[in-house]
Each structure stands twice: as C-alpha cells, then as structure tokens.
Amino acid sequence: MLYIVITYLWASILLYLLLGGADFGAGIIELFTSQKNKQITRKTLYSAIGPIWEANHMWLIIAIVILFVGFPVIYSTMSVNLHIPLTIMLIGIIARGTAFTFRHYDAVVDDMQHLYNTIFAISSFTTPLFLGIIAGSAVSGHIDPQAGSFVDAYIFSWLHWFAVTVGLFTVSICGFLASVYLIGETNIEHERLRFAHKAQFFNIAAVICGALVFIAAWFEHIPLFDWVFGNWIGRIAILSATLSLVWMWTLLYQGKISLLRPLAGFQVTMILLTTTFRHFPNIVILKGGGYLSLTEHAGQEKTIEALAWALLLGSLLILPALFYLIYSFQKKPVGYEGQLH
Amino acid sequence: MNDFIAARSQMALSLGFHIIFSCIGMVMPFFMAVAHYYYLKTGQTVYKNVTKAWSKGVAIFFATGAVSGTVLSFELGLLWPEFMKHAGPIFGMPFSLEGTAFFIEAIALGFFLYGWDRFNPWFHWFTGVVVGVSGLASGILVVAANAWMNSPAGFEHINGQYLNIDPIAAMFNEAWFSQALHMTIAAFAATGFAVAGVHALMILRGSNVLFHTKSFTIAAVFGCAAALVQPLSGDISAKDVAIRQPAKLAAMEAHFHTEKSASLIVGGIPNEAEKKVDFAIKLPGFLSFLAHGDFKAEVTGLDRIPEENHPPVAVTHYAFQIMIGMGMAMMLVSVLYFAALWKKRKWLQEPWLLKLFALATPLGFIAVEAGWTVTEVGRQPWIIYGIMRTADAVTPMPGIAYSFYLFTAIYVSLAAFVVFMLYRQIRMVGKLYDL
Ligand code: HDD
Ligand code: HEM
Ligand code: HEM
Numbered sequence: 001m002l003y004i005v006i007t008y009l010w011a012s013i014l015l016y017l018l019l020g021g022a023d024f025g026a027g028i029i030e031l032f033t034s035q036k037n038k039q040i041t042r043k044t045l046y047s048a049i050g051p052i053w054e055a056n057h058m059w060l061i062i063a064i065v066i067l068f069v070g071f072p073v074i075y076s077t078m079s080v081n082l083h084i085p086l087t088i089m090l091i092g093i094i095a096r097g098t099a100f101t102f103r104h105y106d107a108v109v110d111d112m113q114h115l116y117n118t119i120f121a122i123s124s125f126t127t128p129l130f131l132g133i134i135a136g137s138a139v140s141g142h143i144d145p146q147a148g149s150f151v152d153a154y155i156f157s158w159l160h161w162f163a164v165t166v167g168l169f170t171v172s173i174c175g176f177l178a179s180v181y182l183i184g185e186t187n188i189e190h191e192r193l194r195f196a197h198k199a200q201f202f203n204i205a206a207v208i209c210g211a212l213v214f215i216a217a218w219f220e221h222i223p224l225f226d227w228v229f230g231n232w233i234g235r236i237a238i239l240s241a242t243l244s245l246v247w248m249w250t251l252l253y254q255g256k257i258s259l260l261r262p263l264a265g266f267q268v269t270m271i272l273l274t275t276t277f278r279h280f281p282n283i284v285i286l287k288g289g290g291y292l293s294l295t296e297h298a299g300q301e302k303t304i305e306a307l308a309w310a311l312l313l314g315s316l317l318i319l320p321a322l323f324y325l326i327y328s329f330q331k332k333p334v335g336y337e338g339q340l341h
Numbered sequence: 342m343n344d345f346i347a348a349r350s351q352m353a354l355s356l357g358f359h360i361i362f363s364c365i366g367m368v369m370p371f372f373m374a375v376a377h378y379y380y381l382k383t384g385q386t387v388y389k390n391v392t393k394a395w396s397k398g399v400a401i402f403f404a405t406g407a408v409s410g411t412v413l414s415f416e417l418g419l420l421w422p423e424f425m426k427h428a429g430p431i432f433g434m435p436f437s438l439e440g441t442a443f444f445i446e447a448i449a450l451g452f453f454l455y456g457w458d459r460f461n462p463w464f465h466w467f468t469g470v471v472v473g474v475s476g477l478a479s480g481i482l483v484v485a486a487n488a489w490m491n492s493p494a495g496f497e498h499i500n501g502q503y504l505n506i507d508p509i510a511a512m513f514n515e516a517w518f519s520q521a522l523h524m525t526i527a528a529f530a531a532t533g534f535a536v537a538g539v540h541a542l543m544i545l546r547g548s549n550v551l552f553h554t555k556s557f558t559i560a561a562v563f564g565c566a567a568a569l570v571q572p573l574s575g576d577i578s579a580k581d582v583a584i585r586q587p588a589k590l591a592a593m594e595a596h597f598h599t600e601k602s603a604s605l606i607v608g609g610i611p612n613e614a615e616k617k618v619d620f621a622i623k624l625p626g627f628l629s630f631l632a633h634g635d636f637k638a639e640v641t642g643l644d645r646i647p648e649e650n651h652p653p654v655a656v657t658h659y660a661f662q663i664m665i666g667m668g669m670a671m672m673l674v675s676v677l678y679f680a681a682l683w684k685k686r687k688w689l690q691e692p693w694l695l696k697l698f699a700l701a702t703p704l705g706f707i708a709v710e711a712g713w714t715v716t717e718v719g720r721q722p723w724i725i726y727g728i729m730r731t732a733d734a735v736t737p738m739p740g741i742a743y744s745f746y747l748f749t750a751i752y753v754s755l756a757a758f759v760v761f762m763l764y765r766q767i768r769m770v771g772k773l774y775d776l
Binding site: 057058060061062064065066068069070072073075076077078079080083086087090091093094097098100101102105106108150153154299300302303306307310311313314317318321322325328329 | 397400401403404405407408409410411412414415416417418419422423425426427428429430431433434436437438439440441443444445447448449451452455456459460506507508509736737738739740744747751755758762765766768769
C-alpha cells in the first residue's frame, strides 16, 4: 500500500512538472518574446492552455495532500525550514493564476491588460524558479532542523548555489516543454518556426543550467554525480534521454511534429527518474547526513491504506474525464481561439 | 505583533478570504445550471446571456478561489507545522477525497467554460451541474476536516502519542453532520442574497431590466429558500455544540454562571471582569431550550470550565449575535419575497422589495464570516479540541508578522481587483449582450 502512495506522489510531481511546467513555460516564453510577436503568442497560448490550465495545477495540490496525509513529518519539516521560498512560490501562484484569468475575463480591454501581462510573465518565471529551489534544497543537505541562528535555519537552508541552479534549470525545462507543446498548437507556419527556435533556445539553456547544477553540486559536496551516474538506471536514463534528444532535433529539422511532445515528455521523465531514484526513499536530506525517508517517516498503516484507496478510487473517476477533456480540445476547429467574449 | 497572534491572524485572513470564493464556487454553478436549463428548454436568448455572463464572473471567482485554496493547503504547514505533523494522518481522509472532488470540478469547469457550441447541449449542461456537485462535495469534505478539530475522533491520545488511527472514523466525527449541513445552506443563502442584491440594484437603475430580472429571480429563490431553513439547521448546530463544546456555547452566549432555565441573551456587552453582561435583553429559559430543547434544562456556564481553557468571550459573543441578527433579517426578507411570489404578485413590481434586496446584499457573507469566527474563536485555546493547544502548534519561525502584513496586502489588493473586475463585467452587460 505504501508503494502505491509513493507511486502516486512521484507521478503527481512528474505530471505537475510536465503539465504545470508547460503551463509556466508558456508564460516564460512570453517573457522572452519580442514585443511585436507577443499578441499572437498570447492567442496561441490561450487557446492551448485555457481549458486545461486549472486541471494542470491540481497535481500540485494532490502532491501536497499526499505529503501531509501520508508523510506528515516530511511536510512539516519542509514547511518550517523552507518557509520563505514556499511563501514566495505561493505569491507567484496567486499572482499568476489571477493575472491569467483576469486578462481573459476582463470585460473591458484597456491599459490594464498591460499590468496583467507583466504580472503573468514575471510570476511565470519566479514560481518555477522557486519550485526548483525548494526541490534542490530538499536534497542539498543544507536543511538543518537543529540550527541555532535565524539565517542558518531559514535562509541558508535554501539560499545556496545548488538550489539556485536547480531553480534555473527548472525554469529552462518549463520553457522547453512549453515551446515543444506550442509547436503543435498553431497552424501558422512562421509561428511554428518561432516556437521551434524557442525550443532550441530553452534546450540550450537547460543544458547550460544543467552543467551549472553539477558544478554547484561539486562545490557544495553534494554527490549529484554519483546519484545520476553511479547506477545503471541513471546511466540508461541519461543515455536514452540524450538519444531521444538527438532524435527530436532530427525530427524538428525535417518538420515532423507528431512525436515531439512524447519525446520531450520522455526526456523530462528520465531526468526526474535519475535524480530521485538513487537516493530513494530519502526525499529530504538533512545537514549532517540525516534524512527523511518515505518509508521510515510514513504515517500509520491505516492512514496509508485509506490514502491509497482514496487515490485509486479518485483516479478511476478523474483519469477518464481528464483524457476526454484533453482529447476534446485537441481536435479544435481551425482558427478557433477559445471563448473570447 | 507577536508571532503567535500574527500566525492566527494570517490564518483567519486567508480562510476568511477563501470562504467567500468557495461559497460562490459551490453555489453559482447551480444558478447557472438553472438559467442554462431554461435556455435549453425555452430557447430564449436572455437565459443564454445570463448563463454566459454569470460564467465569466464565476471564472474570475474560481481562479481566485483556487489560488487562495492552494495557499491554504501550504499555510496549514507553514503556520501550524506541529499540528499538521500529528493531525495530517488523522484528518487527512477528507482532504484526500477532496483532491478528487477538486479535480473533477476543474475538469468539468474546463468543459463548461470552453464547451459552448462544441458538445451536445445537454452534455454541456451536465458538465455545469458536475461543477456544482463536486464543488459542494469539496465544501462538505473540508468542513468535515474542520469538524474534526472541534470534535476529535478516530485515534487514541496516549502519553502525547496519537495511536490507533482510524481515518474513516475521524472523518465522520460527531460535529461533521451539523457543520456540513449548516455550511452548505449558508453558502446558498449568502451567495443567493449577494447575487440577487446586485441584480436588484441594476433593475432599480433601469438598465437591461429583462436580463437582470431573470437573474434576480433565480438567485433570490435559491437564497430565500436557504435563508428560511438556515435557522433550523443553526438550531441543530447549537444543540450539538452544547453537548460537545460547552465552553464554546457558554462563550457564544456570554453565559458566565451555570444555571437551570438559563436565559437567552440578546445584545449586551460582556463584562469579563465582573462575569456579567451589561445592557442585555434576557429571554428567560430560552437558552436552555436552544441548547437542550427543554426550557428547564441546566446549561453549563464558564464557571465550570477552568480559566485557562476559556475562549475569548467578547469576540465569540458578538460574532454569534451578528450571525443570528443577519439570519433573522434574511429570514424576514425571504418571508416577504415568498409572500410576494405566491400571494402578492404586484409587490414584485414595487421598488421597495428590490431596495430591500439591494440592502441585504452583504448580509449572508457577513453571517458566514461571523459564524466561522464563532466556530474558530470559540474553539480557542485549542487547535484540536481538548487535545492540542493552538499555542503549541505554531511554527518556530520568527518574523511571522511580516508574512501577515504581506498576505494582508496581497489579499486586500486581490479583493480590490475582483471587485473592479466584477464592476466592469456588470457595466458591460448592455454592450456585450445587446439587449
Ligand atoms: C448565511 C449564513 C448563516 C446564518 C444566517 C446562520 N449561520 Fe450559523 N454559521 C454559519 C453561517 C450562518 C457558518 C459560517 O456557515 C458556520 C461556521 C461553521 C459552520 O459549520 O457554519 C456557522 C456556525 C454556527 C454555529 C457553530 C457551529 C460549531 O461550532 O460547530 C452555531 C451554533 C450556529 N451557527 C447557529 C446558528 C443559528 C442558531 C442561526 C440562526 C439564525 C444561524 N447560525 C444563522
Ligand atoms: C473557511 C472558513 C473558515 C474561516 C473563516 C475560519 C476562520 C478562522 C479564524 C477566525 C481563526 C483564528 C481563530 C483564533 O485564533 O482566535 C482560524 C484559525 C484556524 N483555522 Fe479556521 N476558519 C475556517 C475554516 C477552517 C477549516 C476548514 C480548517 C481546517 C480544516 C481551519 C483550520 C484552522 C486552523 C488550523 C487555525 C489556526 C489555529 C487556531 O487558531 O485554532 N479553519 N480560522
Ligand atoms: C470551510 C471551509 C472551506 C470550504 C467550504 C471550502 C470549499 C472550497 C470549494 C467549494 C472550492 C472550489 C471552488 C472554487 O475554486 O472557487 C475550494 C477550493 C479550494 N480549497 Fe477550499 N474550502 C474551505 C477551506 C479550505 C481549506 C482549509 C483548505 C486547505 C487546506 C482548502 C483548500 C482548497 C484548495 C486547494 C482549493 C482549490 C481547488 C481548485 O483548484 O479547484 N479549502 N474550496
């Protein structure tokens, strides 16, 4: 039963990274789009994510609920020591969600749009940045529940190069996912080309940030290299991710778009797999070598059992409906732009 | 401001903010479903316009409700880590089911908002109903979690440890039913009155009268029906509280001394130093009746409860009075409205009735906030009644006051934005739906 719960936890984190990530990425792309192309990008973006954006963000809530019901010690330790980045991330979530909705439902179109757009783009960047920082801090060994001073306990738990580079890496992954996703969402040839360029740009950014993560890890004595390459799962995953990347670029040059999305999704899945597999079941690594483990710090058996059933039954209801939603809005009529008033 | 007070204030602010959006998120889909139904049945465009105009307002409220809810699920840990460490596994069942309900709601909302002219009309209508049903389900589930804090169940508390956890028993705790019932009706009453009030105002101003009359009628019928039964459900809640949390009941009524044939107090200023209530109107025996269904029954006063376990009396008492006052006022308006519907159709044309509704716009939400203040402040000093003190649950992180100021600023500006947005929607009704 415990493993069912852990699987769901991992899957919701992955899905949040993929779907929520593409969604964040759409805003990041906006941030990196020249003024003259912004309007059209926005249209594509809205018709692509409008109907499902609320569902995309549910994965985060599912992950949090699993964490606090099933693994309360992990949830409360992270809440205490990562209070500040969590708060910043929450502010990003508030700003982004409301700005996205306001700009499409504001009945009057005037200068306010400018404000919504700015807030949306900026928070699309900061939210995944801090998500990455939080994830990076969890495994960095910088969290110190025994810390004496304020800065040690609440600031240096997350403010260090490793976490920051993981944050930047997350941002570039989001931009990458979104560009790949949007390539298939537009019928206009030069738009498509623009998104392909964006995909390239974010791919390169991701590689650079990834390298920075390794460098930061090396300086801060985090055995990242060993986690990733020290076991066959990691090596296979990284190898296949790289191969699929090459394949993807070939397809992109040939102008074939049907396989791009699954390939991008596969790459991100492999990255998450390698980084979590080796130190599983320890998802929080504390200062001085202590850790919080999904198996040792799980709730009592009855709780886990009830949680597992709730998740299983829930997915029975959710998944078919979700697939139907995505399916229905995939085959949209040409030129359809969502509900614009 | 000390950290503990700051944490409590931040929690209260976030919940007080969220509850408005969640009430609307639970209830508006039903209003829309009715309007939508009339449109599909009669083909009158005005009903389609009402549905569409409402659905835009709802989209705004939904987004705000969803983000404020997401914030809450983190805040439970950010502010009360010690509480969540122990309570999470026990009262988590409703939250994990709620996840499903939210998810379905979000999916159905995608279908509903973006599905115009794309699906079979009745399938489209049905997705709107699903939004409402799953919204209601999530409301009921969270309230079950809150009820557990009032009436802990499903575990054994031995030497500070929480053993033999039974999440199902925790969910169906004793307070669950009365709170969920009362909350659900409150959501209908509050949203119904708020929506009816806004449309009544627009009718009085003479703009798009047909559109606003149809909207007004739907909202008013729901709101008034709920307001009529609300006091009955409140009575169930009060009887329940009397048994399960005598300290809360005593604080609600500023009932300092245990007595038989206790009198119900209306108004008044609790004087905690002298343990009496100044300037109050007393209805002898009615408190005994309210609490135990018998005019002679004994009602426990604060004197039977150790001083360190007293909730703040004044706040609880005033909040309770406000809730009852609003409830009575809304009930009165409802009686008049139903009288008008059944016997005095001509009243419906007269401005005084509409003015009354326009005045009553905020009453339901004031009552909701007051009612939650009763529930939450009346539970103090406990976060888990009788088990864990709120002061022991708070985060060790210093500087929460800044976090509170920050969130206050955010929520105030967000509220201003939502009002602004709504104002623009309403102003555009004439232009968008060329009536
Ligand atoms: C439209 C809103 C509204 C109205 C008109 C009323 N209430 Fe209420 N009341 C609520 C909205 C509310 C609430 C906000 O929904 C609460 C907070 C917690 C809950 O379950 O419901 C609540 C709580 C609440 C409680 C505390 C329950 C607990 O702590 O478990 C009691 C005893 C009452 N109410 C009693 C009444 C009575 C006797 C009313 C007679 C008019 C009344 N309420 C009208
Ligand atoms: C949405 C309606 C709600 C409102 C308006 C509300 C209001 C409040 C208020 C005013 C306080 C501060 C009480 C005080 O410190 O004196 C508070 C505290 C709190 N509430 Fe609620 N509450 C609501 C629902 C809930 C629910 C559903 C939960 C949990 C499932 C919850 C959990 C808490 C917690 C953990 C605290 C802090 C500890 C405490 O003060 O006891 N509340 N809330
Ligand atoms: C009595 C108190 C509460 C009631 C009645 C309530 C009810 C609701 C409802 C009906 C919704 C969906 C409608 C909408 O999005 O506007 C919602 C959203 C949400 N609520 Fe609450 N809630 C309460 C308190 C809480 C608390 C204490 C938490 C966190 C622990 C919470 C977490 C959430 C979340 C995460 C969402 C967003 C879900 C989505 O994206 O649709 N709520 N709430």
